[in-house]
Amino acid sequence: MAMNSTGRGDTRPIDTHQPHTATGQITTFTANRGLQIEEALIFEQGQRGRTAVDLPEPPAIKSRLGSVKPRKDIGLPGLSEPQVIRHYTRLSQKNFAIDAGFYPLGSCTMKHNPRLNEAMARLPGFADIHPLQPISTVQGALEAIDSLAHWLLTLTGMAAIAMSPGAGAHGEQCGMIAIRAALEARGDKRVRVLVPESAHGTNPATAAALGYVVDSIPATADGRVDLDALKAKLGPDVAAIMLTNPNTCGLFERDIVEIARLIHEAGALFYCDGANFNAIVGRVRPADLGIDAMHINLHKTFSTPHGGGGPGAGPVVLSEALAPYAPASAVVKGPNGFTLVEHAEGESFGRMKAFAGQMGMFTRALTYILSHGADGLLQASSDAVLNANYVLASLKDVMSPAFDGPCMHEALFDDHFLKDTGVTTLDFAKAMLDEGYHPMTVYFPLVVHGAMLIEPTESEPKESLDLFIATLANLAARAKSGDAAHFTGAPRLTPRRRLDETNAARKPVLRWRPTEVLDEAAE
């Protein structure tokens, strides 16, 4: 999930010349630092005419390109295969990753990505089939989709599912369109959507894109939806509520059944953001909470890899009332095998995306689910919650928990413990980088000042959590001891130190240009 930069202030580099530990000080001729190699852009390396792909001479033909002019210079560099391999290998070494270390990025569920999932997705029977080849030749693919759908429906207790959305935010849009379609089908023009202050930014963005007025509901002092405020906002013009559960503070909305009742009583529908489903898989079925639609981030809960920011998949489960409005394409099981409904029929609201969905993500998620089984999924969610509470309990006296009581799968702290230290949440996060950790999500949710949202996931062993806890306790003590410079100058040991985001946005450079073009522009 996204982070928010509210309250983080100017990001221009500071502390350039501040003395720091000797480790960072050695200068080298190449500017490389041991295994960390400075790598030029691919455009600064290539030579004309070189290629890493050997292709046969095309047969002589009379070209049929009509009136279109043939392509002139594109400007792509030419490299051999060893150069390309080295380039991307070096780039990879500048990345933090789950495989390399603890990645407790709250709201993102950075759990282990089993390699069996990768291998299964690459079976030619899944990877090398075309979305428009005859249905009779893709029965196994449709069965795999149907099988995954069955698991997701059983785990959520819902009536129907739309498999095609390509990501969580895409799923939100799918679910909210279904809600709007259902309301309009009964002749009900409603204009407002209620969204808690703590919601992911995608929720208000989705509602607004569909033409709804977004009405924010405040949180209570204990981090839940303010039921009285909700009641006051309900009315005949409210179309839906968009609520994340467990919520973005890492807490279960204890009034959720009552919220669902109130929403339905007012004639509105209940959209649940399923980003945090990992906390409750196998333990709570969202249908039993009274929801009408919920997306499931397969790349979070069901461990399809995050891939540096996608691709994901966001299937949406729907209640009986919303089922008729689901978009194309849909897999249908019939007496003679599986079919694919490819055109929006009847009350279907349309199409979210070309073809039938993120098949490569479906095969990975199905592999993950078959590996875990019902018992393993329940154990995974239990361990995720246990790990988060262990971190919360272990750090409650040295950092400042945002709320009392146990949490779900993520532990939320505020920046109260850094008060008067001269260290901000951002500084604290950057110091974690030097310690070899990816920071938690910072400055989200917005309802907490200087938020730090830690989601360990079930993948982390206790030994790892203990070292993490000790590290954070040490950093907290260091901040309180008055060593602000350690934090404001961090990170020092990473491939790059703090980057100037302010100037990057002020004068955006979004692509490489050849030097001669730049020279011409300067003249």
Add this chain to the structure above:
Amino acid sequence: MRYLPLTGNDRRGMLARIGVGSVDALFEDVPKSAWRSQPIEGLPSHAGELDVERRMKALAAKNLPAGSVPFFVGAGAYRHHVPAAVDHLIQRGEFLTSYTPYQPEVSQGTLQYLFEFQTQVALLTGMDVANASMYDGSTACGEAVMMANRVTRRSRAILSGGLHPHYAEVTRTQARWTNFTAVDASADIDGNEDLAALIDGETSCVVVQNPSVFGHVRDLSSLAEACHAKGALLIVVVTEIMSLGLLSPPGEMGADIVVAEGQSIGNALNFGGPYVGLFATREKYMRQMPGRLCGETVDADGRRGWVLTLSTREQHIRREKATSNICTNSGLCALAFTIHLSLLGEAGLARLAQLNHATAVTLADRLAKIPGITVINDSFFNEFTVRLSKGAAGIVEELATRKILGGVPVSRLIAGKPALDNLLLVAATETTTQGHIDALAAAFEDIL
């Protein structure tokens, strides 16, 4: 369970520190009515790797892989050879298991390849700037129309009859539910539609695909002029990005926004996803672009580096005022794209595109000789439309029983138009051999 490191002993010790007797106690906020003390029924238990592999392979075995038969299916997804280096590199854990580069100091690998990707897309499309990718070509198309609506402050989009029907349907769905108008032209089978007459003072954009879904290749310069004369934008859609190795790019024809499906470079067919949407535009519209953007900057020591930038357009900052609700890109597919294109280079791409075209011309000339087949296209890149003497859907099924995947019946894309029933889209790429072409021709001669 092989993925779960906690032991019973660990769990007991951790519960003791937390001060509760069981994990169940941590769920005290769950309403009693929704609480389940037992695992959900009717689902199997965990399984070892060997067992799972058997089950997944059994499912995979029920499909007919493209690479195992003569294969001519396209219509927005194309089977190309992907060099082994691509898949090797994208499976490096540092790429595969990282997330959005929120902490740029430890994400320079992802950020630098995104910057290179943006540059490649801009160069390929002939545009000024590109974003860090979209879910796929079809969703990029819908987003492009919404961007044109923002730029022009108008709300009427004209969709070409040569636009891929799934793309048109995605855009119409966006139109219907986000409150703008999408005007459909009728199916442009012959590739000679004239959209200029449809453009009026309310038109925000014209969306035209090149090559069209029927395969026709057109110079869009005059259409661009007609758009600009009325204050509308020209959006050019490319579903076969390989074609830009051979064809003058949309940017040179006057396009304002170019969106494309990037699957053809670096990515497998995957039964329709995940793919990678490309999105490029003019510099003046940069701040209206949806999606992630990577920009160049310097770090505290003055060294060049990269960050996500212009995020004030995005949902996590702007919330209900964001340009789009999009929160990710298609990172790993964009990486596959950029690695494959780096391997090809200018010379490789040009030759590969020429090879695709030449193979398709060979196929078209062979099919044109068969009684009962008329090749409709005068121009095409690597896919064209043929009119058969019989219904195309039945023929394709018949070909499948002979282990030939012969193309896409237009009726599968456009329902309820009997006049289109005999039309078939046929594609060839560098993976198509003379033996495949002979097999298809022989089968057609037998069936028709």
